[in-house]
Amino acid sequence: MAMMADNVFLKILDRSIPAKVAHDDDLCLAFHDVRPQAPVHVLIIPKKVIRTHADVTAADREVLGHIHLVAAKLAADLGLADGYRLVVNCGDRGGQTVPHLHFHLLGGR
Numbered sequence: 001m002a003m004m005a006d007n008v009f010l011k012i013l014d015r016s017i018p019a020k021v022a023h024d025d026d027l028c029l030a031f032h033d034v035r036p037q038a039p040v041h042v043l044i045i046p047k048k049v050i051r052t053h054a055d056v057t058a059a060d061r062e063v064l065g066h067i068h069l070v071a072a073k074l075a076a077d078l079g080l081a082d083g084y085r086l087v088v089n090c091g092d093r094g095g096q097t098v099p100h101l102h103f104h105l106l107g108g109r
Contacts, residue, residue, distance in 0.1 A: 027063050028047060
């Protein structure tokens with residue numbers, strides 16, 4: 001995986017790369033994927049740097065719980081009441097392409 005300095009999500013967080021933001025608060029940012037894999041494809045990232053799902057610790061309980069609440073609200077707000085997927089890829093072999101924990105909210109098919 002790329003070094004953290006090359007992390008596109010950090011550049012989105014610091015606003016040096018623009019994004020179509022769906023949600024922003026103290027703990028996380030959600031934005032529409034520029035290469036959507038479904039009619040609705042939003043990425044939800046913690047503002048705290050957590051490299052992969054394997055790097056999650058007990059100290060991350062609050063932010064992870066919060067991300068799940070945000071995902072459920074976004075799904076409702078984006079018209080996905082009939083169903084959606086929340087996907088996390090972990091590590092290179094798990095399909096993770098950006099070294100920053102992120103959740104894919106997918107739906108609309």
